[in-house]
Amino acid sequence: MKMKLHSPYFLCLALSTAPLQAADKVQINFWEQDPPAVAAEIDKWITVFQKQNPQIQVIRQHYENEELRTKFLRSSVTGDGADIVYGPNDVAGVFATAGVIQSVDKLIAGKGFNPASLEMTKIDGNVWGVPLSEGSHLMLYYNKDLVKKAPEDTKAMLSEAKAFTDAKQGKYGLAFFQSEPYWFAAFQAAFGGAPLTVKGKVTKVTIDTPETQKALQFLVDLKDKDKVIPAECNYDCAKNLFLSGKTLFHINGDWELNAYKEKFGDKLGIAALPIVSETGKPLAPMMGGRFLFLNAGTKGEKLEASRKFVDFVTGKMVQLRIANQLNSIPATLEARQDPSVKANALLSAAIDASRNAKPMPPQVEMRSAWDGMRIMIQRAMSGKETVAVAIKTGQKAADESMRALQKGPEASPAKAK
Amino acid sequence: MHVNITPALIELCKLSGILLLILGLAYGYLWLNYKLWSFRLYLLCKIMLGVSLGLTLKSAGSSWLTAGFAICIPILVGCYFRFFLKGRYHTASYFLAPAVMGIVLLFLYPLCYEFYLSFHDLNLNTFSGWIQEGKAPLAGAFGLENYVEVFQNRATGQSFFIVFLRTILWTAINLFFHVGLGLGLALLLNTPNLKGRALYRTILTLPWVVPQVIAVLVWRADFNESVGFINQFIQVTNQLCSFEFAGQTIAPLTWIGFQTQSWFLNPNALFAAACIVNIWLGVPFMMINALGALQSIPQSVYEAAAIDGAKPFQRFLHITLPLLKPVMVPAAMLGAIWTFNNLNVIFLMTDGGRYEGADILVTDLFKQSFTYYRYGFAAAYSFVIFAILCLFTFLQSRVGKEKPAAKKRPPLADGAKSSGVPLSTPLRSTGA
Incomplete structure (x- = not known):
């Protein structure tokens, strides 16, 4: 009985002394936004790292995508944010412009990263994120039971797709998230266009161009002229059509690789997006990746500990685990040349499919480009506006949004270096 | 996988301790006010307390808004005790104190802060200045630019x-x-x-x-x-129930206005x-x-x-x-x-x-705030929405009186x- 009465006091004592036990360790707060399977893998890296560096403690904290972004920005004001944020490349522009991360030029020197990876977070000549993996590029998925060989060009693809399409039975030759600009960017590139042009410190959204108009016309024709895609199809719709065998070809990102592999096994076909017959250029998707960002406020021994952790996860051991355990393309060229990576058929196919991919521009103005292109695609695909009018509407929306984003003193991420 | 709950428990204990401390201080403050409210120099002391608290916070790096808030609170509390409570309602005050404190700290202060922000140009480009110096430039000449912009046309069709x-x-x-x-x-x-x-x-x-x-x-x-129930229902119903009338095929749902x-x-x-x-x-x-x-x-x-x-x-x-x-x-x-x-x-x-x-207004506000990172503008926008709702509530109370x-x-x-x-x-x- 006496013991029972005393137990809360022992608990309090134990809790109050706990911080003392950890006091001699340097703690690094590490925030990520990955699914549980990846988070479990990260925990393993942390365990090994902490064994190698007993004086450093890494505290992993999970947040959802948008939450990670807004919470990191908010916590930078109060000074209790993460020391390292592990997230997609598209946060680089926001974080760098807001001055909440520091450049990592010294950290990446001599590490043998794929140059394209570094381009994804390079703004004003400085690199703002340490790449861990590449990916998020679109690929052509098909079911080998229905298609013997991946088409080389759009002419061949459309001919097979037309033969397969039967709208009354809900069967379509091609399915993808057709109103989303991330998908459209691949078409735009195939016609020689780009959503953003950066010249020095001047960044412009380039939607109202002949190239974009041709690309948009091609997309609209897929629906109205060739009739190989549904009248409307969002991400889930396209995925479900592919999973249920109601589409011949499916354009989706490498993030679905494992799910599709599980469903189709050896029958899953993966290829690079085909060449547009009209231009002779391939559909070139954008490529992203996962990066480590260092808090601008992290200094002293915490910064030193963070650097050690970054060195550890960009080392060959973790890079190979990224490739073989997570089926993601490692950021270092050394890891890509490893026999175990080359022997991974699924990963090799993803690497091969990424050959035409272009690094996604890290500039914060991409937000305006996405929004403008989204409005443009929706208006053209719904028939509300002609293609010629829609590109002007998209440009206008993007310019307005860009004015809002660029408001204030000249934004220069360099001031946070 | 080994899960260590000790850090979470420590945080919980710390938080509980802080809450208890704040509550204790609030009750102590209340008790002290009940003891001293009739003292001749009571109000003067409150003013001095407020000013010294505000200046201390300011010298510690807080913004003028926070300092002003700290100055006002003791003075307002003093006036309330001196001119309204006059030593009455002991029990009710002690019961209400935690709720009032919660409202002041979690609602009133953020509201004032938001109001302050609505006159400043806080966005992605001024964010680093906000972090480093706690300052953001005024929005326009008189700080009213955000309010003006709320009523201007924005991205296509979004006026x-x-x-x-x-x-x-x-x-x-x-x-x-x-x-x-x-x-x-x-x-x-x-x-x-x-x-x-x-x-x-x-x-x-x-x-x-x-x-x-x-x-x-x-x-x-x-x-x-393409694959949704609503359109398929309309299609199937039309197919099943369609009939010929005067040489035309009548699809009943389409006829009464429901179309895919x-x-x-x-x-x-x-x-x-x-x-x-x-x-x-x-x-x-x-x-x-x-x-x-x-x-x-x-x-x-x-x-x-x-x-x-x-x-x-x-x-x-x-x-x-x-x-x-x-x-x-x-x-x-x-x-x-x-x-x-x-x-x-x-x-x-x-x-x-x-x-x-x-x-609608709130989704547009959300977009402005979190998609374009226009915090000052979003603050002004939210006050416009707040004013509209206040006006509607007032009108409703007048009409329904x-x-x-x-x-x-x-x-x-x-x-x-x-x-x-x-x-x-x-x-x-x-x-x-």
């Missing part, structure tokens, strides 16, 4: 007035159907001797029970043009779809409220009216509706405010803002006297 009118339409349509359908269903459920009432009530309450996010996501799938749609790409259809979903979600709340109010009306009132010769519609008009009013008016007002501020349904139906044409009872109350029918329910003169005369 304030279009979004505002859409919000009004959205609120009106939803409120009309919520109250109308809710009341109708409640009347049906309130039918005397209705068998299976509990079962019907459970089924009808389901939309309210299902988490809103899940319900909207399911609806969104149903509205898909690109629900997400057509802005009007998207708005209609969002309304349908929100009506479906909101009816049970009004139904439960109306049912509760209906069940509280004494049966004797209806019996008395029936004896007086009142017909069912007259009983509904002169007994049910007036007695429902005290419950339904506040419920409708709450419903209007919730609908006006309903971010979830529009946000999810537009796939996080992907599809244009259905934005009861006239003086003596003038309004008509003579009571004999049968209704016991319950004090007013019956109109025609009804009384009918029964005479």
Whole structure:
């Protein structure tokens, strides 16, 4: 009985002394936004790292995508944010412009990263994120039971797709998230266009161009002229059509690789997006990746500990685990040349499919480009506006949004270096 | 996997300790004020305390807003004790203290902060200055630029007035159907001797029970043009029930105006779809409220009216509706405010803002704040929305204000006297 009465006091004592036990360790707060399977893998890296560096403690904290972004920005004001944020490349522009991360030029020197990876977070000549993996590029998925060989060009693809399409039975030759600009960017590139042009410190959204108009016309024709895609199809719709065998070809990102592999096994076909017959250029998707960002406020021994952790996860051991355990393309060229990576058929196919991919521009103005292109695609695909009018509407929306984003003193991420 | 809960427990203990400390300080402060309020130099001391607290915070790096807040609070508390409380209401004050403190710290201070922010140009480009120096430049010459910009045209078709009118339409349509359908269903459920009432009530309450996010996501799938249930239902029904008439094929659903749609790409259809979903979600709340109010009306009132010769519609008009009013008016007002501020349904139906044409004020505000990182502008925008809601609430309270009872109350029918329910003169005369 006496013991029972005393137990809360022992608990309090134990809790109050706990911080003392950890006091001699340097703690690094590490925030990520990955699914549980990846988070479990990260925990393993942390365990090994902490064994190698007993004086450093890494505290992993999970947040959802948008939450990670807004919470990191908010916590930078109060000074209790993460020391390292592990997230997609598209946060680089926001974080760098807001001055909440520091450049990592010294950290990446001599590490043998794929140059394209570094381009994804390079703004004003400085690199703002340490790449861990590449990916998020679109690929052509098909079911080998229905298609013997991946088409080389759009002419061949459309001919097979037309033969397969039967709208009354809900069967379509091609399915993808057709109103989303991330998908459209691949078409735009195939016609020689780009959503953003950066010249020095001047960044412009380039939607109202002949190239974009041709690309948009091609997309609209897929629906109205060739009739190989549904009248409307969002991400889930396209995925479900592919999973249920109601589409011949499916354009989706490498993030679905494992799910599709599980469903189709050896029958899953993966290829690079085909060449547009009209231009002779391939559909070139954008490529992203996962990066480590260092808090601008992290200094002293915490910064030193963070650097050690970054060195550890960009080392060959973790890079190979990224490739073989997570089926993601490692950021270092050394890891890509490893026999175990080359022997991974699924990963090799993803690497091969990424050959035409272009690094996604890290500039914060991409937000305006996405929004403008989204409005443009929706208006053209719904028939509300002609293609010629829609590109002007998209440009206008993007310019307005860009004015809002660029408001204030000249934004220069360099001031946070 | 090894999970270490010690850090979480430590944080919890720390938080509890801080809360207890704040509560203790608040009670101590209250006790001290009760002891000293009649002291001659009491107010002077409060002013000195406020000023020194504010200046201390300012010298520690806080903004003038925080410092000003710290200066004002002790002075306001002093005035309140000296001129209003005058040493009374000890018990009530001690009970109210935690709630008041919570409101001041968690609502009033952020509100003042937001107001301060609305006059400043805090965005992505000025964010680093905000972090490093706690300063953001004034928005325009007098800090009013954010407020001016709220009313200017923004990205295609997103001018304030279009979004505002859409919000009004959205609120009106939803409120009309919520109250109308809710009341109708409640009347049906309130039918005397209705068998299976509990079962019907459970089924009808389901939309309210299902988490809103899940319900909207399911609806969104149903509205898909190619594979969604709604379009397929229209197609199949038309195919099954179509008939030849005067040499033409009549598809019944299309004939009465229901057509397969690109629900997400057509802005009007998207708005209609969002309304349908929100009506479906909101009816049970009004139904439960109306049912509760209906069940509280004494049966004797209806019996008395029936004896007086009142017909069912007259009983509904002169007994049910007036007695429902005290419950339904506040419920409708709450419903209007919730609908006006309903971010979830529009946000999810537009796939996080992907599809244009259905934005209402709050979703537009959300976009400005979190998509374009315009915090100062979003603060001004939120105050404009706040002002609109205040105006509506004020107008509603003026319109719905009861006239003086003596003038309004008509003579009571004999049968209704016991319950004090007013019956109109025609009804009384009918029964005479």
